[in-house]
Amino acid sequence: MTTQTNAPVVATGTTSSTTGRGRGPRTWIVSLLANGVTSVIGLMFLVPLLWVVFAAFDSQAGLRLELPSGSTFGLDNFRAVMTPETTYRPMWNGLVLCVGSAAIAIVVATLAAYPLSRFETRYKRPFLLTILFSTGLPITAIMVPVYGLFVQLNLIDTLGGTIAFMATTALPFSIFLTKNFMDGVPITLEEAAWTDGASSMQTLRHIVLPLMWPGLSVVLIFTFIGMWGNFFVPFVLLLSPDRLPASVSIFTFFGQYGSVQWGQLAAYSVLYTLPVVLLYVLLSRRLGGAFNFGGALKG
Amino acid sequence: MATVTRPGAPAGPGVRRRTHPVKVDIARALPLTPAIVLLLVFLAGPILWCVYAAFTNTALTGAGSGNTRFVGLDNFRAAFTSDAFANSVVLTLVFTLLSAVVGQNLLGLALALLQKRSVKVVRTLVGITVIGAWVIPEVVAGYLWYAFLAQDGTFNEFLGTFGLGQNWLYTLPIIAVSLANVWRGTAFSMLVYNAALSEIPAEIEEAAEMDGATGWRRLRWVTVPMIKRTVTTNLMLITLQTLSVFGLIYTMTKGGPGTKSQTLPLYMYEQAFSFSQIGYGTAIALVLLAVGAVFSILYMRLLRED
Numbered sequence: 001m002t003t004q005t006n007a008p009v010v011a012t013g014t015t016s017s018t019t020g021r022g023r024g025p026r027t028w029i030v031s032l033l034a035n036g037v038t039s040v041i042g043l044m045f046l047v048p049l050l051w052v053v054f055a056a057f058d059s060q061a062g063l064r065l066e067l068p069s070g071s072t073f074g075l076d077n078f079r080a081v082m083t084p085e086t087t088y089r090p091m092w093n094g095l096v097l098c099v100g101s102a103a104i105a106i107v108v109a110t111l112a113a114y115p116l117s118r119f120e121t122r123y124k125r126p127f128l129l130t131i132l133f134s135t136g137l138p139i140t141a142i143m144v145p146v147y148g149l150f151v152q153l154n155l156i157d158t159l160g161g162t163i164a165f166m167a168t169t170a171l172p173f174s175i176f177l178t179k180n181f182m183d184g185v186p187i188t189l190e191e192a193a194w195t196d197g198a199s200s201m202q203t204l205r206h207i208v209l210p211l212m213w214p215g216l217s218v219v220l221i222f223t224f225i226g227m228w229g230n231f232f233v234p235f236v237l238l239l240s241p242d243r244l245p246a247s248v249s250i251f252t253f254f255g256q257y258g259s260v261q262w263g264q265l266a267a268y269s270v271l272y273t274l275p276v277v278l279l280y281v282l283l284s285r286r287l288g289g290a291f292n293f294g295g296a297l298k299g
Numbered sequence: 300m301a302t303v304t305r306p307g308a309p310a311g312p313g314v315r316r317r318t319h320p321v322k323v324d325i326a327r328a329l330p331l332t333p334a335i336v337l338l339l340v341f342l343a344g345p346i347l348w349c350v351y352a353a354f355t356n357t358a359l360t361g362a363g364s365g366n367t368r369f370v371g372l373d374n375f376r377a378a379f380t381s382d383a384f385a386n387s388v389v390l391t392l393v394f395t396l397l398s399a400v401v402g403q404n405l406l407g408l409a410l411a412l413l414q415k416r417s418v419k420v421v422r423t424l425v426g427i428t429v430i431g432a433w434v435i436p437e438v439v440a441g442y443l444w445y446a447f448l449a450q451d452g453t454f455n456e457f458l459g460t461f462g463l464g465q466n467w468l469y470t471l472p473i474i475a476v477s478l479a480n481v482w483r484g485t486a487f488s489m490l491v492y493n494a495a496l497s498e499i500p501a502e503i504e505e506a507a508e509m510d511g512a513t514g515w516r517r518l519r520w521v522t523v524p525m526i527k528r529t530v531t532t533n534l535m536l537i538t539l540q541t542l543s544v545f546g547l548i549y550t551m552t553k554g555g556p557g558t559k560s561q562t563l564p565l566y567m568y569e570q571a572f573s574f575s576q577i578g579y580g581t582a583i584a585l586v587l588l589a590v591g592a593v594f595s596i597l598y599m600r601l602l603r604e605d
Contacts, residue, residue: 031416031417034413035416035417035418035421038410038417038421038425039421039425041406041410041425042421042424042429045428045482048432048444048447049431049443051443051447051453052439052443052446055446063446063451063452063453064451064452065453065456107333108333108334108337109334111330111333112330112333112335114330115327115328115329116331119327121324121327123328127331132599133595133596133599134338134342136536136539136591136594136595136598137342137588137591137595138539138542138564138587138588138591140543140544140545140567140587141349141543141567141585141587141588141591142342142349142588143584144567144571144577144584145344145345145346145348145349145352145584146341146345147571148357148577149341149344149345149348164341165341168338168340168341168342169341171337171338171342201330225434229435229437229438231437231438231545231546232545232546236572247437247438250439250442251549251550269435269439269442269443272436272439273434273436276434276435276436277431280430280434
């Protein structure tokens with residue numbers, strides 16, 4: 001990246017000496033300024049984040065950012081929260097919710113993306129536009145009717161119902177992404193198989209899917225991350241403490257006790273955040289360092 | 300490209316797409332069924348129910364729980380004449396404008412531009428930090444900022460040296476949650492603008508530089524016009540995301556103190572679940588949906604304008 005941005009400067013410098021001469025000190029100041037301002041902004045983003053890391057290892061942690069010193073430094077906070085009620089069960093619930101809904105979302109989205117990517121029909125455009133339209137709908141707004149629906153269907157406080165709803169909320173974007181990835185697989189391979197008498201579902205399974213695993217895993221990780229952090233949906237649809245995922249139980253952790261054990265809350269936050277950070281690292285590797293938003297935003 | 304004219308089919312000189320017999324269409328659309336069923340039951344259904352319930356007095360307790368009846372526009376009339384509703388509309392606008400349109404958008408653009416001119420170490424480290432704030436779950440971000448802005452938190456310790464310390468969550472709650480939302484959401488805009496800036500051909504910026512356009516003028520007349528589409532699309536997306544923020548505000552202030560940070564989603568939650576006024580709650584939800592829909596339509600218009 002560095003060489004790319006520097007190359008034109010060098011080129012203009014050699015071709016036209018007039019512009020090249022006055023630039024030396026100017027570029028130097030500009031780059032110093034840019035680096036300085038960027039670092040300051042970065043530091044402002046870092047400071048609130050540091051508190052959770054320091055407090056997690058500090059048995060006497062308060063709200064203030066402090067480097068844990070000698071006697072208070074340790075794993076006490078982690079030891080205190082690593083119990084079935086506080087950590088293991090909510091994490092397990094979160095895992096069940098996320099794996100369940102991400103799996104449903106990806107299977108349903110792949111099936112839906114296939115005809116949308118491969119065939120030209122009259123319903124395709126209106127359907128795709130509807131899908132695109134629903135990616136923008138604020139899910140927060142429909143939680144009241146969904147609660148009503150769940151009461152009617154006797155689905156309230158069930159993991160199954162919550163999984164189905166969470167999968168649906170992820171569907172519009174998953175279909176959109178999956179279709180884009182599928183469009184990248186050339187259709188010629190399938191056409192050969194079709195002439196040999198293979199059905200479209202057979203070609204999907206044996207030809208298209210093996211070629212788009214990288215894309216599919218991106219969709220999978222993306223939906224998983226979205227659901228792991230989702231607070232409002234399980235907060236409304238699940239009631240029993242033993243069914244709550246980590247995103248909600250961290251909240252009750254805060255509310256239940258008069259004096260909050262900040263160190264323990266921080267330690268729990270670290271444990272809860274770790275999976276998404278690891279998945280994100282994995283995801284950004286897959287996409288070559290950055291999300292390809294440029295392409296996604298063009299539709 | 301022969302067009303098969305069928306009764307009922309919108310055929311004409313404008314239709315150039317090849318159409319299939321209806322049977323083929325249905326057979327090919329079959330894999331779409333699970334998606335359509337899920338979307339109808341859990342997304343379209345609740346939205347339609349929203350439209351219905353907003354005109355009834357549905358409630359979990361009290362008058363509306365036994366016999367639900369149509370009350371016409373009563374819920375909306377109640378909302379539009381209520382101070383609490385007006386308060387949350389204003390707060391939602393302040394929150395969205397401040398944290399999304401100004402904060403996330405401008406800071407994201409600034410970061411993307413600055414990173415382009417920074418050395419690799421700075422660029423990478425700052426990028427990781429900003430993305431880190433985006434990746435961590437909403438509720439954890441809420442706690443971080445609660446701790447950061449609390450009376451005896453880090454921010455006041457720093458400001459205390461200038462004698463400016465105060466309990467921000469009580470004195471300026473909407474500013475406090477907006478700051479937290481800027482912190483949490485800027486990474487998205489930064490990534491979007493990073494992608495857009497990297498697509499600007501180097502020759503164009505180079506040519507502008509040769510013509511003597513420097514600094515602000517190059518940004519104003521060359522860079523910004525070239526990423527105009529991305530700017531509008533990004534604004535749409537982050538506006539929609541910010542409109543429905545709930546967890547972050549709920550963990551930081553619960554909408555308080557009083558109703559000083561009660562945006563529309565929190566007001567809706569309070570009415571529907573704390574006060575059991577489902578009918579009134581859905582009316583508010585409908586307003587929120589309508590606002591989201593308006594933005595979605597604008598967004599789709601933008602995508603089509605190519």
